[in-house]
Amino acid sequence: MELPLTVEIILKAVVVLAAFLTLPLAIGQTEHKVMAHMQGRLGPMEAGPHGIAQLVADGIKFVQKEDITPAAADRWVFRLAPAVALIPYLIALAAIPWSAAWVAADVPASLLFVLAVSSIGIFGTLMAGWGSGNKYSLVGGMRAGAQLVSYELPMVLAAASVAMAAGTLSLTGIAQAWSWWWLVWQLPGALVFLIAAVAELQRVPFDAPIADAEVVFGPYTEYSGLGFAFFLLAEYAGIVVMSLLFTVLFLGGWSGPFADTLGPVWTLLKATLVAILILWLRIAWPRVREDQLQRLAWTVLVPLALVQLALTGVGVVIWG
Template structure:
């Protein structure tokens, strides 16, 4: 692969990064409007509220960028970028289709993805600590506790599918996929997807930003475009977690005519999972902090270990 080809692939990943999270954000407006009977997102701008996302963008740009007087200014200003950029790097290594349809293939792509996605949470910790606000600090501490609790089941679930495929390469995992893997790895898929939602602090795992208790957690002191970056990082995270779940557990580009339309199947699976993320936000109430932590340590981790054991038994049986 020459330098020009690599640059073009990375540029394509950047375009996806700048457009798909916004599409997911717009979809969330519409889905929640339908499910909850909200009027604004359905009428802004006319036909089906097409201008809602534009109106939100203009609103964020016009707002004043305020830094609290007691805040650690440099860390406070860098936090949104630290939260957002890791998801761009992850998208570069997620395969979209067969025959090298990936920004940059890596032999240890799964290890890279799990390591880099954890960096995005550091941006939220930076925001909570640097804001000089007790509610922000509390949100940051909850974020740290949630990260440590849900990172382990996520890694264990990913290790299960890597063990099944015999490789850490994301394209290699998709190449090794068979349809009978779906019931075999269903438990791991549930653990991985659920832990991913918790790391993104999406409902019902959004205690670090519980508005009824701590205003908006680590984001309390943020305004304008910096606050918009945090929201964009959340939608980018939804894209990444949904794409990874599709690639690891649902066969990625596998589907009818996957040699020609493989990229289409990956995108359809990704957006179907993103819809599930939005649906969960509308459907389930927020967990209490003790319920959230208990669910990770007494629920997801034993299930992830069970999936690892099952994978080991199946691998030995078929070898």
Template sequence: MSPWLEVVLRAASVLAAFLVLPLVVGQTEHKVMAHMQGRLGPMYAGGFHGWAQLVADGVKFVQKEDITPARADRGVFRLAPAVALIPYLVALAVIPLSPTVVGADVEASAVLVLAAMGVGIIGTLMAGWSSANKYSLLGAMRSAAQLVSYELPMVLAVASVALAAGSLSLVGIAEAWNPWWLLWQFPGAFVFLVAALAELQRPPFDMPVADSEIVFGSYTEYSGLRFAFFLLAEYAGIVVMSLLFAVLYLGGWAGPFESGLGWLWTLLKGFAVAVVVIWLRVSWPRLREDQLQRLAWVWLVPIALLQLAITAVGVVMTR
């Protein structure tokens, strides 16, 4: 196979996964929330248990009018959804499902994923600033404060795993994983999961899009396909965070399958983490802004620093 053809096939595979996996997570959220709340949920679109509901929603969004407010900064307003969505595509391209099933095997891929996800929040800031809406601007400011608070504990948690594995490559980290990490790195895993929820602005950390307070935050003025892109970015973020958690803390493709099916094991672990994310949305009420900041700086940062110190001592003692 020629190198150019291989690149094209890898790019097409990543794009297909980027379009399909968020839809699977979205449909799962519909059904899991319905069962947890004792209701049926969408049942008719597509026949069996309403499997095509998200397809119907997508068609609905395409048909809606794309409106730009008269006083908005039109260029920034229209570009914001793409800026929010594309970083997750970049991150997904370097997360390995197995040593051979990866869009781009990049050195220091753990750093690249964190950097890409940090860029995604700029799309939310652009949307809030350019909308010429006070609710949108307030949502954007909340998003910025949330990013500053929770990016640090997430980076510290990943640094602990990378130190334990002796590698910044996600492939290297997954290959260095062993079952003892479930105990040794558990505090870091907890910090990472909480920080990931906050980065994704998922309940109970959905203050930037709190509909009962600020309409829909940065996305208030958006409609049609551009609004759908922001929703797709949210589900794509869940996919990226879930797969990253599976690779860092659950061993990725390590499991009772032969090596050729290891990618399936990674997907199953990531899907289980995504279900936990959905369960937390149903189960926990929204925090206040002061509670959000207190959780990050009083609890998560010290726990992440303690985890990093314990990992450093453990690595030094075992070498």
């Protein structure tokens, strides 16, 4: 029995919103525990059994804190920045397929749609830096903008390589065209995409724009209460979106045994492993300087992505 179109849209919206509200919290809690155990600690233990409700407790704490707008700030820009940083990831999540049937919005050229929408988050960071009326925030915002623009190019080139191999810009079509030997054929592009995604998320070792030892806390220096919490949630939501996108592009999405029934489970498991890898980088790698960060993007990742694109073109001509 088919559901009416309006009911189907509402159900999909509720499912996407529920995933958006729970998966980033799960990633945040995982980071607490993974980082703690890798450093020989226990991590948070008081909120719930084994500290599993720590992120919920943090959310309650942020709600109770006073939300301050600096006197020198551009009020509307300052207030809107957290939403501009967060909402694009919600929209992007709706277009990423979990299986051939599990996709909330199967839009045409969904790869371009997800890449375009997720890149809008940079405007939230720039708005936060500019609207805070703080020189440290402005410097951090400009650094973040330069970093995200630099790493957007290698990420798009790596994604274009997979789209060329699959012959489609549809994420569902890419996952269905994926083959196990792509793990070797598209490996350079996968490395480029993963590194660029970590830089896009401003995660260690690419967190110089927001590191407290660099420019206080960059564009987020003046934020408190829910505004600050939304920026943190945007970071974890970005990890979820990038992990799912990497899974669909380079790991075959829902490919695996009994994919017809367990497809979404395979997607979740693969994306979880990618997310844990991103979390692991925070513990395992030191922060790079701003000049090293830019040099890596333009002298290593962009040429490597172009080489991958050329190899894919040759492969398509020979085997396509």
